[in-house]
Amino acid sequence: MNSDTSGFKPDAFGTLPKQQEYIPNLKLSDGNEIPMLGYGLGTANSKRGNKDELDQKIVNDTLTAIRNGFYHLDCAESYGNERELSAAIAQSPVPRSKLFITTKTSCRPGESVETAFSRSLSKLGVDYVDLYLIHSPFFAESPRQLQEKWAEMEALKDSGRVRSIGVSNYLREHLEAVLETAKHPPVVNQIEYHPYLQHTGGLLDFLREKGIAVEAYGPLTAVTKAAPGPVDPIYERLAAKYGVSSAEVALRWCLDQGIVTLTTSGNEERLKNYQAKLPMFKLTPKEVEDIAEAGRKKHYRGFWKGKFDEDDRR
Template identity: 65%
Template sequence: MNSATSNFEVDATGVSPKQLDGLIPSLKLADGNEVPMLGYGLGTANYKSGSAGDAISEPIVTATLTALKAGYTHLDGAEVYGNEVELGKAIEQSRLPRSSLFITTKTIVHAGDTVTQSFNRSLEKLGLDYVDLYLLHSPFFAKTPEELHQAWREMEKIKDSGMAKSIGVSNFLISHLQTLFEIPGGFVYPPVVNQIEYHPYLQHVVEGEDLIAYCREKNIAIQAYSPLTAITNASPGPVDPIYTKLAKKYGVSEAEVALRWCLDQGIVTLTTSSNEERLKGYLKKLPSFKLTPKEVEDIAAAGKEKHHRVWWTENFDANDRR
């Protein structure tokens, strides 16, 4: 898998959507498509529960527009977030060319539903003719290998239709990927992305198994969600003093150090905020520095001293670091 090797660049004029292509490197996926390495995620701060019904949440539309105006063209959504309509309205209201955007959505694959039905609903809610990336949101819906294989065959047909430029998975561990790779007859299109919770306290390394290394061996790009967990959900912890030291060294925030740690590993990184200045700050500051290989390793080593998982905890034992 090719990784983005060009560094960010920034000038004194700041950041605008028109400048974005020159600032954020893209990662070339195994299928030849490219994804901006920094994206705006709608899954945490902008989650809309089912109790909200069909009413449009203007705050979610506004927050997403804020991200677009700040310069983010990589937007990550999902059917289960309940806000695809709001994402679509923000895209429409931004008046940015569709070709300048990279849009992701995901299917949770509910019982009695099909991937195709889910995908068609998503496109309708988004008001789009296609998405750039479509993901199986998790492997946990599949009770048998056959169910997983059937879902992937539907994913392949969606890619064949051109309505999803790339297809991949999310929250898949090595065992799930191994099952997927046993699909009878082999892939028409293999997954090119695995989107996972990733931060220093969840590096997916256990008993000689390394999920990141496995994905790279299989030409599957990693996307990280919840990269700021060590700051927002798991502080105090052993990485705190390292973040503080590096933030002072580079003149940036601790959050920017945390994001840079992922980017410097060639990992596509998703973040979220409703604060326009903070979002702009990420685009301005992240290009201005790069961690050394030793600093990346120091954070990783300290992170392994603690375990903290934010999402999908019902599927894992408390100390399961996979």
């Protein structure tokens, strides 16, 4: 590794990370930075049962993640676990200023973004969030509704209580509608991304053209949910080559494309290995493409299945 990479920053326009002794931050188009490896309090850590009762397991899993260097923490109001993240933050010795906190609004009918955000801020017990996302575009019945909600997001950014604003699960047509009227363009689009869902049709190229960072949830799907499949032998071969696990190859595949990557694992040994091993190796461009090419032979969508036809790969 070369010390001249110490000031290097991958960015939302597609500048790729170099191999370093750590996983770098990615520079967003608004000038802020986001850690490229994050811990997601996502579907795997959604609240079960009584949502008013604190789920200590979620708190403990989040504390485990923080203790092992995961300072990028991603949650959402729809997961019902913002209070658990708040408890973990309060119990952790890591100061708030070192954490990167994301939450999301579901855009409930008849409710303003301001109302949703104020409720989330109260549950989180913080006075600002680093990134606030609209969880999906599917609340909207017209481009105008997408634009109106985005204007409400912009007002939050202008208030100083949100450092960066973005979206999740948006397709190109949703983003084009938002960009027609946006004063502050979205800086992130968080999407399901793995070899079996690469969003054919140019979504990633469009995002990079517009300076919208790609953030992946479900990056381990080919290992955890969609196996067996055509990428398995490539993952296994590269895992043996680099002395890592197939899961670490899967995460590195995303990182090497300049994609912010989330994991939801609550296993401490696994989290330690991610932090220790992911900086130790980098896939070659050919290896990245080999995985991509094999992945295109199979289609699997783990989330929002009801919004897409079975073979819709967008």
